[in-house]
Amino acid sequence: MAENKISKKELLQSIDQVSFAIDDLLLFLDTHPCEKRALDYYGELSLRRNELLEKYAGLYGPLTIDTGNDSCLNSWQWMEQPFPWEQEGGCR
Template identity: 85%
Template sequence: MTGNENCASKKELLQSINQVSFAINDLLLFLDTHPHEKRALEYFSELSARRNELLKKYAELHGPLTVDTANDSCLRSWQWMEQPFPWEQEGGCR
């Protein structure tokens, strides 16, 4: 895998995380007013599981984005703090 492929996959993974997170936030607003809507609750469960999968995959490849995935990817050290955060990188990837 070349650096460009890794960069594209990192950007694509971040985009997927952002899309799923947006959908979850939107769905939560709906559930605030429709708390017993079965289809919405099922969809929330699906999206939450998908988001957790994406966050775990991102943490394994590029370091954690949330504290929830820090334990999975940083058992040896806190080196992930030494890398630039996604929003600090010019052009998205190095």
């Protein structure tokens, strides 16, 4: 069975969408800190975002320091990859 491939652009878009939803939900939780459904949904979204960030890091390199693999580094690889906006279709 072939693995479902997702493009770099699609993966970044998914990360952006989940991140936006989390930010919006955090604003709600600022005023409704005991709302169980919102807290549960935050947990789901947070898990999904972490999965997407790890998938992106495995395919294209880390977007955040949290997904950088520091176990076997011979150099600071964080800066060796182009920034997302330097990619095709970016701001340049």
